[in-house]
């Protein structure tokens with residue numbers, strides 16, 4: 050199994066570190082050709098507008114759609130979640146527009162721009178130490194999206210088939226459980242006979 054971390058901008062090394070801690074081969078990815086032999090990809094936090102522009106500049110969008118069509122799991126954290134979303138509040142265009150969620154950027158207000166919360170995450174943890182940094186939240190989801198975690202009634206983690214999204218930064222702690230959940234999604238997708246292999 051090989052998982053990539055999109056390394057255009059943002060919190061990349063910490064994701065690699067946690068994946069390696071789980072014994073997974075993990076590489077940084079900048080070019081479209083590198084996506085081909087991956088089994089899954091993490092889109093890290095950073096600044097979604099900048100990352101969206103870089104996705105276009107480096108011609109990564111088509112290859113990311115291809116990964117998705119092949120059923121390979123994608124995990125967006127924070128800005129990465131914004132990249133995956135179909136709708137972004139106040140913006141007419143989405144970036145990848147793959148996941149049926151409507152997100153709101155910088156949604157927790159100025160005073161609590163950054164905070165930590167202990168989260169109950171469905172199927173993952175009762176007490177996950179989640180770090181939020183100028184975080185978005187998911188304002189609404191379509192019925193095919195499974196809500197995994199909430200803070201003050203706001204959705205902060207969700208899954209839709211092979212797409213996983215968190216508003217927080219699970220890579221900024223030593224806790225591997227969220228990454229372990231994603232690795233399990235990748236394992237399951239690899240075991241599926243329907244998966245198109247190239």
Ligand SMILES: NC(=O)CC[C@H](N)C(=O)O
Pocket residue numbers: 093094095096097098126127128129131154155182183184185
């Ligand atoms: N930590 C983050 O990834 C912040 C996301 C950033 N506020 C954005 O809207 O793109």
